[in-house]
Amino acid sequence: MPAWRWIAWSGMALISTIIALVSLRYLPGKGPVPEVTALNRYFNPWIKVHAAGAALALLLGATQFLPAIRARWPGLHRVGGRLYVLGCLVGGVSGLVLAAGTSAGAIAGAGFGALGSAWLMTTGIAVHQIRKNRVTAHRQWMIRSFALTLAAVTLRLYLPLSGLLSLDFLAVYQVVAWLCWVPNILFAEWYLGRRGYAEK
Numbered sequence: 001m002p003a004w005r006w007i008a009w010s011g012m013a014l015i016s017t018i019i020a021l022v023s024l025r026y027l028p029g030k031g032p033v034p035e036v037t038a039l040n041r042y043f044n045p046w047i048k049v050h051a052a053g054a055a056l057a058l059l060l061g062a063t064q065f066l067p068a069i070r071a072r073w074p075g076l077h078r079v080g081g082r083l084y085v086l087g088c089l090v091g092g093v094s095g096l097v098l099a100a101g102t103s104a105g106a107i108a109g110a111g112f113g114a115l116g117s118a119w120l121m122t123t124g125i126a127v128h129q130i131r132k133n134r135v136t137a138h139r140q141w142m143i144r145s146f147a148l149t150l151a152a153v154t155l156r157l158y159l160p161l162s163g164l165l166s167l168d169f170l171a172v173y174q175v176v177a178w179l180c181w182v183p184n185i186l187f188a189e190w191y192l193g194r195r196g197y198a199e200k
Helices: 002-028 043-065 067-072 074-100 106-131 133-147 151-158 168-180 183-194
Strands: none
Touching: 002 043, 002 151, 043 067, 043 074, 043 133, 043 151, 067 074, 067 151, 074 106, 074 133, 106 133, 106 168, 133 151, 133 183, 151 168, 168 183
16 A cells, blocks of 8 residues: 555544544543534434444454455455444434434534435445455445445544634534535545446
């Protein structure tokens, strides 16, 4: 793996791990909760379900792209992959429930609902491709899936903008509901095109 890719992967893995561990605060119900989240109609128990699934996907996702693990420990890669898919399934379905119950309005609900749907779809297609033994296509769709998993990271990078720019939090939140994942999937498509992945 080239040095720049190793640095990029390490940074992505580190921040994913931090966000995953921070998200686990929802499980015991400890730590501050943003008002817009706490007012969700389906906050209990779905925020805990969502946090558990998304955290699992975040913790495992980056490791699935390491060539050394795939080559030396294919069994470990498969187990990690199944757990990652489980995390996406749990996180995606619970994300749809939370999107339907958001107190931030229809724009935010639609943004998070579209994210949950796209997350489930890309992950499902990736699973279908590997069952057909289409390894390259499987990797393509897993890259798309993990780009959407990383919405949990970009969401937390964008939300402080409301305070830094003295903007209305609710207005920023509605924009971030789309901004946290649309650029991610567009970057994934650019990366796949640049890398020249071919279908098998």
